[in-house]
Amino acid sequence: MPVLVMKFGGTSVANLDRIRRAAKRVGVEVAKGYDVIVIVSAMSGETNKLVGLVDETSPLYDAREYDAVVSSGENVTAGLMALTLQEMDVPARSWQGWQVPLLTTSAHSQARIEDIPTDHLNAKFGEGMRVAVVAGFQGLSPEGRITTLGRGGSDTTAVAFAAAFDAERCDIYTDVDGVYTTDPRISPKARKLDKIAFEEMLELASLGAKVLQTRSVELAMRYKVKLRVLSSFEEQSDEAGTLVCDEEEIMESNVVAGVAYSRDEAKMTLLSVADRPGIASIIFGCLSDAGVNVDMIVQNISEDGRTDMTYSLPTDQVKRAEQALDQLKNDGGLNFQELVIDEDVAKVSVVGIGMRSQSGVAAKMFKVLSDEGINIKVITTSEIKISVLIDRKYMELAVQALHDAFELEKA
């Protein structure tokens, strides 16, 4: 029988009523003839509670013990979902990550999936089981210890199962009903997309649209898994939600698919560093060692053999970056005049695969912002994305103006 993967996030299994609601949806797909693999998150709030206990116990915790503790929320939901399905006379049972087993690397708390053997579950499907409920977010290391895949890791679990079992589709049930052209809280004209290309979704996810974990989209793209994002709180048709798919499957699309933003950005500028080969490697190697995620990087033109280096990073990593660079300066590893920090910036991006074939998108974006009197601090571009760093107070204005200018409210 064809296999369908259905993933329910924390808000979709927040209590027994919602688990029953999710189970009914699973029952509908079973009635259609699918063998279903259900991936569940922990009840909303549970994982945060467990993370809080670990943090309070041990600020510099052993990630192996962290994983053993925080993975337990998913085990509870998996068992309850299987019981709920059994109550509805659907043959179902639960699996924990180590039982499948979902094999991962040993990189605790951010492990990567290595393999999912399919024989065991397929044998059970062959014996008449119709639903395998699997605890998301968790796996088994080569050392036989429990690993977790990082926050949002259940999305990745779901896509990995869809790839391993050659599923017809991977449905991600969440608390929004799809992917929007932008955040509806910022622009009321935001429109739900019926389809979006993997590449676009990847950019949107990495830009902070929290619908899907970035890695799950990467994995779906690599293994050509049809991924659908839809709401567990609305009645569903087969066309509900947003389908994330190969761009070939999208017949016609706007040049720009969406406008994304990221509020918690900061900008740092190193004034007057030596402009010589290897200097960027020293700076960003140092920041990487300190666990700082640098995003946009701009280097000024050189004057008298010295230059300025500007980059953006998440606001909550500013302290860490500052300390690391001061240390580097004190150790004589790097000479610079001053470190200028601007913590009041935001990033706004337009994303669309249509940009590849259509020019003028960047020019139009800059003109729209200029017309609104918004100054651009840093620009970066990729094949299908243009991002700018601006003062945070203009963020909403910029998103709305760009959404209007690219007419994203129109299909």
Add this chain to the structure above:
Amino acid sequence: MPVLVMKFGGTSVANLDRIRRAAKRVGVEVAKGYDVIVIVSAMSGETNKLVGLVDETSPLYDAREYDAVVSSGENVTAGLMALTLQEMDVPARSWQGWQVPLLTTSAHSQARIEDIPTDHLNAKFGEGMRVAVVAGFQGLSPEGRITTLGRGGSDTTAVAFAAAFDAERCDIYTDVDGVYTTDPRISPKARKLDKIAFEEMLELASLGAKVLQTRSVELAMRYKVKLRVLSSFEEQSDEAGTLVCDEEEIMESNVVAGVAYSRDEAKMTLLSVADRPGIASIIFGCLSDAGVNVDMIVQNISEDGRTDMTYSLPTDQVKRAEQALDQLKNDGGLNFQELVIDEDVAKVSVVGIGMRSQSGVAAKMFKVLSDEGINIKVITTSEIKISVLIDRKYMELAVQALHDAFELEKA
């Protein structure tokens, strides 16, 4: 190095402060030179919460899913305990039941321990690990699924580990500071026992003294595990608590070690059943099939080939027993005149290995009760125990009078 097993119950790990307190106690034993195996329960309240979720989801639940869900509380505590010990610079890590593995039968929710391979943990001790924190209450079935050992099963886990690793002692930390001659809430003269024989503890445990799970005492007796019950809330010396041990290790003891009681008892009498071979088998087979735990049984003398059959059972099983017997009567499987139910009874017992060698204990017990005007409804005796069923309203009076008469306040 010698091995010590330390078990901490739910109230002893109820929050992070208490886990730290327990970890300090573990640290003291490590400093003495022990390799320690710590068995932890779930934080108090957690298992009840999980059982509640399962019951609400599925009244006639699949016990395999029940086990997968309710075992998760212990996983959390095990990880937190390991992290706390690490914070104190004690080399420690956690194990879940399936990781050890603690191998059990497939009798889900009441599995019995089959084997605990010691190679893996011993190798870790050999590498310098000082504390193995193991999630109590849970194991692994031959089918590779999670099992649980029944309520209070962490005590049994602890004793099984002590037996498998030939531990010097198994310390059970709980919220009382030992085993008492009777419940101090009923008799203020109750005295803590320094030592008690396995057989006595077994009788007391099965009589409702909730200090230790009955099976854990059986197991300790079989494998000669020195078992100590002590409070995690008081400063400890090496002589703290109560040692449960072989009777040979108890130099001198009172004839009666303690007075136990059980409040929630009911009495049922089947009036005028045929007095013929096989009749008891029919009655108690039927009750057993209905899941009724019959305790005391008395059969009246026969008149005209008919007799009365009386037995006691827990109050909350009366409905079930009544239905089963009515069904049996309607099906023609058993003929009786009437079923008389008395739900207002209690059981009071005196227990002591000294009874084996000293006669007159029963006579003295009956006289004490008679002097207080308490009518005895049913009597049963074993080698080291005499139990009587009486009206519930006299229960406290009976316990106090017997405690006084046998001078249990004196060592």
